[in-house]
Amino acid sequence: MKIKEFQRLMYELYFENDSRRGVLGNFAWLVSEVGELARAIREGDKGKIEEEIADVLAWLASLANVLEVDMEEAATRKYPGKCPRCLQN
Template sequence: MVTIRDFQDLMKELYFHRDSQRGVDRTYIWLVEEVGELGDAIITNNQTAIEDEVSDIFAWLASLCNILNFDLESVVMKKYKNSCPRCKSRPCRCPLV
């Protein structure tokens, strides 16, 4: 099974040189652009495009974490390991907004 850390390492191997040259600001802009493309895919209910954009978002997020020099898996699991970080319940019992 591939872990989040494995995937982040793969993105580092494939793209770190280019990502580090691009820098944090421009890499962040690419990530946000992919989120917009996901929104378009959801609006048009295009399942293939949704899957592609979710994959792109995850890849760009991993790349951004590589540039910022932190382990995505560690920070995600630290915050969301056993319960909702807000209400501390599992499953979440926060009021819907």
């Protein structure tokens, strides 16, 4: 699945609730999931790490949807096949 497809799926599944929650509410959930990912990394549990990475990605997509940011376009602009700092690939 491409980034754009995943973001669209999150929109279709959750946008109604995400829009009611607003930017700060979605951001708070994203931060919470990053905390859960940190805990899973500390525990070294690969299964939990994979699950929490998926949750972080889902909440990032939800936040991007509420902010009307296309994640794939933003990533492509920032990382156009080379490092944005040194401009090397």
